[in-house]
Amino acid sequence: MEAIRPVRRTLLRDRAYEAIRDAIVAGEIEPGAVVRDAELAERLGLSRAPVREAFSRLVDEGLLESKPQSYTRVTPLVAADVRDAAAVVAAMHELAVRTAVPRLLPVHIGAMRDANLRFAAAVREGNVDSALRADDALHDVLVHVGGNRAAAATIARYTPLIRRLERRRFGEGGNCRSAGLHDRLIDACADEDADEAVRVTAEIWRALEEQADVVDP
Template sequence: MELRPVTRVLLRDQAADRIRTAIVVGDLAPGAVIKDVELAGSLGLSVAPVRAALSRLADEGLVEAKPQSHTRVTPLVLRQVRDAAVVVRAMHELAVREAVPLVTADDVAVMRAANQRFAAAVDRGDAGGALTADDELHDVLLDRCGNGAVRATIDRFTPAIRRLERQRFAAAHGRESVGLHDRLIAACAAGDVDAASATTTEIWTALLSELEETPDAQSV
């Protein structure tokens, strides 16, 4: 049996991470044409891992390939982002129900510190810092949940949501999220599964409402 070299897999993963980040932060804008040879040169890689990375990102809905034509960053389509957010909300609700009975005092401390970083980023208008801190907070529960299928689903669909969130980042919504995070953390510290789940639903429902009010995405 012949196995592919581990280095090729790692290069593919690294390329996917970098291209995904460029799309989410807007360095590769919606509709931008991607030429795999040029992209490989920019990343200092051969074309093969870049093409493998683009194939993965196509599965995530971040790029699309036109046969015999070109590959481009997908446009922001509100309905598609909303669909992704509904799925991600359901996965976070499931993760919270499985994680809360297992949460430790150290977990609670990590979540509180993440929410402090989130609040500070919101106050300075730092969308990237706020979203990173938000991920760090919820990652505590995803890690404690330990459900690989839940994590894989969230990892697949969250970048599409983050792309739109960065465009419409608003301090007012962020400050509201600080309070919701505090409630979630308190419920986790108390071991209250129902309260934690309800707060998680509220967090993601508020996000869905914000996304639907965003004028920058196509509504089709």
């Protein structure tokens, strides 16, 4: 029975964090909603301790706000917060692209093209979950090949704040970024033109920052 070992506490914490984060990003737990550790622990089949740890991390990342001895609730979707997060994530993606382009192999280009086909199909079908997964898959190729762990960690930390806006805009009929911009990015990568790839990456994120300007107060 050596293969059967207790699940590590850190894994339970991560499981709680990912589940609650995803529910907030998806809008299943709406902005302003109060969250309770006991209730979510029961729903997740966990004890309260890993849920509390997840709450602390989500507060630090800006998805929850907490007043001691009073409440913990989902933060509102604030334009300034989204713009700030988008600016930071954009800079990290630009760094990843510049580093990755000279290292890309045909298999990486192929993976990006496949992801963009899935992205375009999901947008046409109105499938926000599939669109965002495909978008992540495309950009993750560059982040992975770039190999900068600090950039990757920063992107992972702040992207959920941005995803809330993207999901909302998609639901309102937006196109959740552009497959055409992705095509330009992939072509620049295939041509080993790092400067153009960075320019297109900046354009992709600039469009998202502009969307934040029309978030309701």
